[in-house]
C-alpha cells in the first residue's frame with residue numbers, strides 16, 4: 001500500500017496485526033461516542049430529581065400583617081400568631097420511590113406533619129407515595145409539573161398550566177384531600193422576583209410559599225447529614241419573627257436528608273417549636 005504525506009511517498013504492507021489494531025481503534029472510538037451520548041441523555045433525564053440547585057436563601061419573607069396590598073404570599077395572607085413558635089418542614093422535588101418513604105417513616109416515628117412540594121411528573125410515577133402522604137396527614141403542595149425553568153418561566157400561562165396539571169396528578173394519585181392549594185416557585189420568588197407570575201397567582205387565587213431557613217441539601221450532589229443539621233440550626237437563627245419555613249428535598253439522591261431529619265426534629269422540639277403544615281385554610 002502507498003500513501004503520500006507532505007509530498008513524500010511511503011509504502012508499507014499491512015499485516016494482520018495492523019488490521020486488528022486499526023479495527024480495535026475504530027470500535028474504541030465508536031464506543032466512546034455511544035457512551036458519551038448515553039451519559040448526556042441520562043443527565044438530562046435525571047435533572048428533575050438529582051441536580052437541582054435552588055437559589056441561596058435570602059432574608060426571610062417578612063411575615064407582616066396585610067397592609068391592604070394584594071399579595072399571593074401565604075404568610076402574608078395567613079400571618080402567624082404572636083408568640084406562637086411554629087416550624088414548617090417542607091420537602092421539595094419529590095416524591096421519590098426511595099427517599100420519600102424513608103422521610104415519611106421518620107416523620108411518623110416523631111409524630112410530625114410536613115408539607116411536600118411535589119412535582120407532577122413524579123406524582124404520576126410514584127402515586128402510592130402520594131396516597132401514603134395523604135393517609136398520614138401531611139400536606140401536599142404544588143411545585144409545578146416539570147420543574148423545567150425554560151418552560152415554566154416562559155409565560156404566566158405556562159406556569160398556570162403546570163400548576164393545574166400537577167393538581168390533577170395529585171388528585172388522580174389519591175391525594176386530593178391533602179392538597180394544600182399552595183405553590184412554591186422552583187428557585188423561589190423573593191421580594192420583587194417573578195412579579196408577573198405573582199400577579200397571575202393573585203388573579204387565580206393561588207398563594208405561594210417561599211422559605212426562610214434551609215438545610216442546604218440541594219447545594220451539593222453528595223450532602224453530608226452533619227452539615228445539613230448545622231446549617232438548619234444556623235440558618236434558623238437569622239429568621240426574624242417566629243415562623244420557620246425549612247427548605248429540604250426528598251428527591252432520589254437525598255439520603256442525607258433522611259439521615260439528618262431525626263436530629264433536626266429533636267433540635268426544634270427542644271427549642272419549643274410546634275410543627276405544622278402549610279395548607280390553605
Ligand SMILES: [Zn+2]
Pocket residue numbers: 052054092093143147186187
Ligand atoms: Zn425545586
